[in-house]
Amino acid sequence: MTVLLSFPEYVEFRMRTRERKGKSAETAETVSSAQDLSPREAITEAIDTAHSAVSSDLVSRIIKQPPAFLEQLVLKLLAEMGYGGLEAPGEHLGGSNDAGLDGLIRLDPLGLDIVYVQAKRYTDQHVGRPEIQAFVGALHGAQASRGVFITTSRFTAGARDYADRVNARLVLIDGPELASLMIEYDCGVVTEENFVLKQVDENFFDQP
Structure with missing residues (x-):
C-alpha cells in the first residue's frame, strides 16, 4: 500500500x-x-x-455486446443466484414480439410463481419513469405481479419512486449493482488467485 x-x-x-x-x-x-x-x-x-x-x-x-447478450446474461445470473428449480429455470423471450418482456424466471419447480425480466443496454441515458411504467403495463398484460428491471446505466429518482409505489413487486438493478452481483455469484468472472491469511493460534499457546 x-x-x-x-x-x-x-x-x-x-x-x-x-x-x-x-x-x-x-x-x-x-x-x-x-x-x-x-x-x-x-x-x-x-x-x-x-x-x-x-x-x-x-x-x-x-x-459492447448486442442487446440479446444482456438478456441472456440476466437470466443466467438469476439462475446462479439460486432462482428456479428446474434444469431450465429461465426462458428468454426477447425479440420483436416480446411485448416488453425479455425473459422469465420460474421460482418453483412447477412454474407456478414467475418473475418477468426486462433488460436495457443503455450507455448514455438513464432509465426513467416512462420505461418503468411500460414494464408494469407489460406485467399486467402477462397477468404477473413480479418483475426485475436491469440496466447497464442508472435509474432516475422518478423511476425508483414509481417502482416503490406500484402494486407490482419490482426490483431495479443498475449497472454497478449488476456488475457487483456478477462478481459475487461468479457470473462472467473467474477466480484469479486465492490468498490464505494466517494468525497465531492462541489455544496452542494456552495448552498446559
Missing part, C-alpha cells in the same frame, strides 16, 4: 471508486492513512479496489 500510494494516479483512482460507491470523496491525506491499516484491512481494501476495476470492465464489455 505504501508503494501504491506513492502514485498520484492510484490515489485518484481510489477517490473515483469511493464516489461510485456513494461514499464521500477522500482527500490525499485520508487515502494516505491506508498505510496504517492492519494486514487484513489492507487485503480487504486491495480486493475492493480490484473488484471496482473489474466491475467497470464488466459493464463496458456488456455494453
Whole structure:
C-alpha cells in the first residue's frame, strides 16, 4: 500500500471508486492513512479496489455486446443466484414480439410463481419513469405481479419512486449493482488467485 500510494494516479483512482460507491470523496491525506491499516484491512481494501476495476470492465464489455447478450446474461445470473428449480429455470423471450418482456424466471419447480425480466443496454441515458411504467403495463398484460428491471446505466429518482409505489413487486438493478452481483455469484468472472491469511493460534499457546 505504501508503494501504491506513492502514485498520484492510484490515489485518484481510489477517490473515483469511493464516489461510485456513494461514499464521500477522500482527500490525499485520508487515502494516505491506508498505510496504517492492519494486514487484513489492507487485503480487504486491495480486493475492493480490484473488484471496482473489474466491475467497470464488466459493464463496458456488456455494453459492447448486442442487446440479446444482456438478456441472456440476466437470466443466467438469476439462475446462479439460486432462482428456479428446474434444469431450465429461465426462458428468454426477447425479440420483436416480446411485448416488453425479455425473459422469465420460474421460482418453483412447477412454474407456478414467475418473475418477468426486462433488460436495457443503455450507455448514455438513464432509465426513467416512462420505461418503468411500460414494464408494469407489460406485467399486467402477462397477468404477473413480479418483475426485475436491469440496466447497464442508472435509474432516475422518478423511476425508483414509481417502482416503490406500484402494486407490482419490482426490483431495479443498475449497472454497478449488476456488475457487483456478477462478481459475487461468479457470473462472467473467474477466480484469479486465492490468498490464505494466517494468525497465531492462541489455544496452542494456552495448552498446559
